[in-house]
Amino acid sequence: MEYKIADIEAAFNGHIIQKTGDADYTIKINDNQHTLKILNISTRGIEFVLDSQFHSVKYLDAGTAQMKIVVDGTPFTVSMHHSLNDIVYKNSGGGDSGDAQTALHSQIPGKVVSINVNEGDSVKKGDVVCVLESMKMQVSIKSHKDGIVKKIKVKATGSVAKNDVLAEIE
Structure with missing residues (x-):
């Protein structure tokens, strides 16, 4: 690392x-x-x-x-890993091919510290959807595209594994 x-x-x-x-x-x-x-x-x-x-x-x-x-x-x-946020963003669906993908995935296991959006909210690419805590570090999980939050698949204080779907953005 x-x-x-x-x-x-x-x-x-x-x-x-x-x-x-x-x-x-x-x-x-x-x-x-x-x-x-x-x-x-x-x-x-x-x-x-x-x-x-x-x-x-x-x-x-x-x-x-x-x-x-x-x-x-x-x-x-x-x-x-001073570029961790960029890596998480890219691997959670951000980047060039993000527009075709609906599901926002977690690239790290962790605990959901906060959920920053609600179902039905409009989000822009790069907006913080939720914050995860892993190994005493908090990582902002950002939207991989512009769209509407169709479904939030996690709950605050809940745990997620790597590759779990955090939200669906259409």
Whole structure:
């Protein structure tokens, strides 16, 4: 996954290469391989050892593809895959072929945080139809075309799986 720290130009890539134990992993950040041991994880933060050095991360606030954290006492704003909204929009029916498609699909699993339209509402391509939360991040799901909301297929606080139909727009 691609990450970007606010106020720093370069983005970086990080992913898990291999799980080596219960809470032990081999990870790769850009082209460098590291060992990671997770000591404690909760809704407030995570403590871990990265390459034999202890680190503590506290979660402050999470929004659409962005998280405010404090790492070892230093505050950061991290954009997790800073183009996530564009990818979700494109893969949920947005883009060149969107006009022929009625169903607006979810490209991520998550919980429905809010529904921003009602059945019968007129929407423009790019309008926010609903907001999903996945892994403490909120992602706006946008209309893939201009049209009328024929049917809303989800309920607030409900869960959706990847590829579930969220709404029908004609």
